[in-house]
Amino acid sequence: MSILIKGGRVIDPLNKIDAVLDILIQDHQISKIGKNIQAADAAIIDAGGKIVAPGIIDMHVHLREPGREDKETVLSGTAAASKGGVTTVLAMPNTLPAMDCEENIKLLRGIIAKNALINVLVCGAITKGRLGQELNDMAKLKRAGAIAISDDGSSVDSDEVMLDAFKSAKQYGLLTVCHCEDKKLSGKGVINLGFQSTRLGLRGISNESEYKRISRDIDLAARADTRVHIAHVSCRESVEIIAKAKKIGLKVTCETAPHYFALSEEDIVDYDTKMKTNPPLRSKEDVAAIKAGLKDGVIDAIASDHAPHTENEKDIEFDRAEFGKIGLESGLAISIMELISKKVLSWPELVEKISVNPAKILGINKGSLGAGDDADIIIVNAEKEFLLEKSKIISKSKNSPFIGRTVKGLVEYTIYRGKVVYKN
Ligand code: DOR
Ligand code: ZN
Numbered sequence: 036m037s038i039l040i041k042g043g044r045v046i047d048p049l050n051k052i053d054a055v056l057d058i059l060i061q062d063h064q065i066s067k068i069g070k071n072i073q074a075a076d077a078a079i080i081d082a083g084g085k086i087v088a089p090g091i092i093d094m095h096v097h098l099r100e101p102g103r104e105d106k107e108t109v110l111s112g113t114a115a116a117s118k119g120g121v122t123t124v125l126a127m128p129n130t131l132p133a134m135d136c137e138e139n140i141k142l143l144r145g146i147i148a149k150n151a152l153i154n155v156l157v158c159g160a161i162t163k164g165r166l167g168q169e170l171n172d173m174a175k176l177k178r179a180g181a182i183a184i185s186d187d188g189s190s191v192d193s194d195e196v197m198l199d200a201f202k203s204a205k206q207y208g209l210l211t212v213c214h215c216e217d218k219k220l221s222g223k224g225v226i227n228l229g230f231q232s233t234r235l236g237l238r239g240i241s242n243e244s245e246y247k248r249i250s251r252d253i254d255l256a257a258r259a260d261t262r263v264h265i266a267h268v269s270c271r272e273s274v275e276i277i278a279k280a281k282k283i284g285l286k287v288t289c290e291t292a293p294h295y296f297a298l299s300e301e302d303i304v305d306y307d308t309k310m311k312t313n314p315p316l317r318s319k320e321d322v323a324a325i326k327a328g329l330k331d332g333v334i335d336a337i338a339s340d341h342a343p344h345t346e347n348e349k350d351i352e353f354d355r356a357e358f359g360k361i362g363l364e365s366g367l368a369i370s371i372m373e374l375i376s377k378k379v380l381s382w383p384e385l386v387e388k389i390s391v392n393p394a395k396i397l398g399i400n401k402g403s404l405g406a407g408d409d410a411d412i413i414i415v416n417a418e419k420e421f422l423l424e425k426s427k428i429i430s431k432s433k434n435s436p437f438i439g440r441t442v443k444g445l446v447e448y449t450i451y452r453g454k455v456v457y458k459n
Contacts, residue, residue: 037061038453039074043082043414047089048383049391049403058087060410063452067406080448082414088386089402090122090153090411090451091367092393094212094290095187095266095338097359098124098155100146101139102131107343107431109143113152115341115363115430117457120446122411123154123393123401124363125212125338128165129188135160135171140179153451154411156397158183158212161200167191173203182397185212187266190248192218194255201259210397212264213252215273216314220244225354227315231300237353240315246272253280253287262286264396267340269295269314271324278333288396290336293362293369296325296379298436308349308356309436312342326379335392339366343432361430365423365437367415371444375417382417410453419445 038060045056045068057072058065093116099107107115109126116124126143128134134143140157147155159181163169167189176184184204190213191197204211221244226232228239249265253276256263265277268291280287294312299319303310310316328334342359349356370389374380380388394402401409425438449457 036453037074037077038080038450039072039077040080040082040087040412040414043085043087045087045404046382046386047404048387050405052404053383058404058412060450060453063410065404065406065408065410068404080414085447086382086415086417088413088415089390089404090413090449091120091389092123092397092402093121093339093341093363093366094125094336094393094397095292096124096126096341096363097129097343098126099130099343101142105345105431108150109146109155110150110152111429111431112341112363113155115361117152117449117451118429118446119364120367120413120415120449121153121363122449122451123156123399125156125158125183125397127187128158128160128185133160133165134158134181135163135165137175137179140176140181144180152456157181158185158187160184161186161191162196165189167193167196170196170199170203173207173209177207177209181209183210183212185214185266187212187214190214190216190218194251197252198255198259201256201261201263205259205261210262210264211256212266214266215245215248215252217244217248220247225311226303227300227317229300229318231303235303235306242270242272242317242321245270245314246276249273249276253285256287257285262288265289267292267295267314268325268328268334270317270321274324274328274333281333288335290338291325291329291334292338292340293366293373294360294436296322296329297369297373302436306353308351308353309360309434311353311356311358312360313358329374329388330379335388336396337366337370337388338393339363343430344434345432349434359434361428361432361435363430364428365435365442367446368442368444369437371417372442376443410450412450413446414448416445416447418443421445
């Protein structure tokens with residue numbers, strides 16, 4: 036089966052391409068890219084006026100399977116991903132049971148092999164049960180197919196355990212993804228510590244609880260002479276600390292999520308639990324710092340932190356509601372609105388954040404559109420406005436803070452390894 040994508044604006048920053056071109060796909064791969072490609076037997080997609088880019092690589096996704104299939108499954112999550120233009124996800128390990136041993140990872144990989152519509156990579160847990168005490172056997176996690184480790188949802192409090200984790204990750208070539216939160220500081224906080232927490236009478240989470248732990252993790256990774264990836268960066272001081280570490284040559288990368296540049300604590304009105312996430316929505320000053328960090332390259336990647344929860348877990352008092360929101364289906368449109376339309380990033384720069392850089396960080400051979408590359412491609416109508424409606428959400432959970440927003444940038448096709456997995 037071959038597909039010819041004709042006349043789209045092809046954006047492939049890795050190969051320094053931003054031009055109107057055709058792309059010919061044969062089987063799983065791109066076979067040709069250039070002007071006026073002819074292919075008599077190919078199905079033609081007219082991409083005139085559209086953006087053609089590498090599929091999105093979302094390195095922070097909670098698929099919830101096994102254990103919480105009522106929130107999401109590999110099938111429903113990857114269907115939601117494909118609608119959002121995502122062709123690779125890194126599945127976070129806070130499942131039930133956690134991805135802390137060979138058997139559990141094998142179980143998940145079996146489900147992925149059967150049900151995933153796109154590429155699903157597995158992140159193993161750092162500690163047994165994600166309890167922060169006992170280091171998992173990284174050799175076994177690696178052997179079972181994990182490419183990264185994280186205790187996401189929590190941070191490992193013990194310096195010794197975390198240092199050992201970095202050493203072991205280095206030995207087995209695993210990426211360490213750090214959820215940075217000092218629970219002694221964030222405590223029972225539920226939103227950002229500041230004006231809003233006072234006004235609403237809710238307990239606050241300080242910036243300090245995030246950036247202090249980032250400092251520690253960067254320091255431990257340096258001691259183990261290995262790399263570290265900081266998840267969901269949300270505040271100004273974190274950006275500054277990571278900038279400094281990069282400047283002195285430490286092997287640090289980081290991601291932020293669309294809600295940290297599209298929303299602030301001021302969007303938490305009427306105790307809307309869809310705005311409850313961890314780390315929390317921060318101040319406007321922090322939002323500006325996140326945007327600046329994206330622009331100047333301190334923040335390498337944008338990931339959704341897609342965190343599905345049921346209505347039962349969200350439609351309750353703010354204090355008791357779960358942290359997290361879905362994001363796979365809205366991430367690109369929100370990024371276009373906030374970053375492209377507001378001239379924070381150019382299209383090639385956005386593609387670097389959502390595809391090129393995540394591929395590099397994960398060490399996978401994706402994120403580009405050269406001949407011979409995997410045909411993971413999205414076609415986007417960047418000018419098309421549409422309403423984000425609850426009834427149109429594919430994810431099993433509906434906890435999106437963006438419901439009711441009119442956004443711009445509709446994914447028209449998602450192609451994964453040469454196959455159309457989503458079409459609008
Ligand atoms: O808001 C969040 N939700 N932050 C996390 O770190 C975990 C996630 C989840 O798994 O629900
Ligand atoms: Zn997470």
